[in-house]
Amino acid sequence: MSRSIDYGKLMHEAMRGLIQRVLVGVQDNGLPGAHHFFITFDTTHPDARLADWLKERYPSEMTVVMQHWFDDLDVTVDGFSITLNFGDAPETLYIPYDAIKTFVDPSVEFGLRFDSQDDDDGLEGDADDDPDFDEDEHDTAAPTNGQADVVSLDSFRK
Template sequence: MSHSIDYGKLMHQAMRGLIQQVLEDVEQNGLPGAHHFFITFDTTHPLAQLADWLKQRYPSEMTVVMQHWYENLDVTDDGFSVTLNFGDQPEPLYIPYDAIKTFVDPSVEFGLRFESADAEDEDDEDPTPPEDDPTPDHPHHDAEVVSLDKFRK
C-alpha cells in the first residue's frame, strides 16, 4: 500500500486560501494604501465567467488589475466576482481560485505563481497577450491587461 503526501497540491490550496483571505479583507475594508493586484487567470477554466468579447480577445489567459476602480467584489470559498472597467465599459467577471495562474501585489513586491503539470510545455510558448499600444488613440484605463514581465527583476 503506497501512500504519499502531495505537498504541491497542499501548497496550492494554502496559497489559494491566502488569496481568499486577502480578497475578503479588501471586500470588507477596501484596498489599503498603495496595494493593488495583478491577477492572471485561465479564461478557458469551465467556471470562469467573462464577457464574450473578452474571451475572444484573450482566448487562453488574461491579466486584470484591481486598483483604483472596481465594484461588486464578492468573495466566496470557490472564487470571487468583481466588476472592472474596460475602456469605460464596466464588465462583471467571476474568477475561480483554481483558474488563477499568478497573483501579484507590486506595491510590496509580493507574488504567487501556480504551476500546472503541463507548464513546462507552455514555457516554449508566449502565452502573454500583446499589449495595447500606449498612444493617444489607446488611453490608459483603470482595468487593463498587462504583461507581468515588466515587474520581474
C-alpha cells in the same frame, strides 16, 4: 500501493486560501495604501465567467488589475466576482481560485504563480526566470518597481 504526502497540492490549497483571505479583507475594507493586484487567470476554465467579447479577445488567459476602480467584489469559497472597467465599459467577471495562474501585488513585490495540477509538482520558479511571465503582454501596465518575488518550493527539492 504507495502512499505519500502531496505537498504540491497542499501548497496550492494554502496559497489559494491566502488569496481568498486577502480578497475578503479588500471586500470588507477596500485596498489599503498602495496595494494593487495583477491577477492572471485561465479564461478557458469551465467555471470562469466573462463577457463573450473578452473571451474572444483573451481565448486562453487574461490579466486583470485591481487598483483604482473596481466594484461589486464578492468573495466566495470557490472564487470571486468583480466588476472592472474595460475602456469605459464595466464588465462583471467571475474568477475561480483554481483558474488563477498568477497573483501579484507589485506594491510590496509579492507574487504567487500556479501551474496546472498535471505538472510534476504544480509549482514553478521565480517570475524572473519565466519567459512566459510578461505583464506587458496583457492590456495592463507593468509595475514600475520590478518583478515580484514568487513563492517556490524548488529550493527544498532533492
